[in-house]
Amino acid sequence: MKKVITYGTFDLLHYGHINLLRRAKELGDYLIVALSTDEFNWNEKQKKCYFTYEERKKLLEAIRYVDLVIPEENWEQKRSDVKEFRVDTFVMGDDWEGKFDFLKDICEVVYLPRTPDISTTQIKTDLGK
Numbered sequence: 503m504k505k506v507i508t509y510g511t512f513d514l515l516h517y518g519h520i521n522l523l524r525r526a527k528e529l530g531d532y533l534i535v536a537l538s539t540d541e542f543n544w545n546e547k548q549k550k551c552y553f554t555y556e557e558r559k560k561l562l563e564a565i566r567y568v569d570l571v572i573p574e575e576n577w578e579q580k581r582s583d584v585k586e587f588r589v590d591t592f593v594m595g596d597d598w599e600g601k602f603d604f605l606k607d608i609c610e611v612v613y614l615p616r617t618p619d620i621s622t623t624q625i626k627t628d629l630g631k
């Protein structure tokens with residue numbers, strides 16, 4: 503069974519996220535999503551999520567492409583996650599191009615093109631108008 507992992511905040515879930523998850527799942531048989539906790543988002547990414555971790559987790563678990571959701575609590579856990587879950591392929595959108603190449607000694611690293619013209623920031627901006 504080929505296992506794939508990806509990481510993210512996935513707040514205000516939108517079709518760009520779904521496109522990423524669908525393509526990530528197409529690279530294997532089992533997709534793990536490491537979901538950024540509220541603390542990690544605020545302390546490390548200065549992101550204040552609209553939905554809590556538990557709410558975002560429920561949304562992701564309802565997606566047909568997602569097999570398991572685990573918490574992302576720090577930047578350093580990727581290597582141990584890949585080893586612990588015996589992951590074959592690490593996937594991120596290409597806004598992260600090159601940033602996780604250090605994992606190439608233990609798994610395949612794939613950067614997928616982002617879906618254009620959609621982002622949580624844009625949604626918040628548009629709704630604020």
Ligand code: C2G
Nearest residue numbers: 509510511512513518519522594595596616617620
């Ligand atoms: N994404 C995409 N197209 C968009 C928006 C997002 O393909 N229009 C992808 C991103 O490239 C990322 C995933 O969807 O791979 C989740 O996006 P975010 O929730 O913004 O994740 P991010 O804050 O980049 O967190 O340790 C890694 C970080 O947790 C990544």
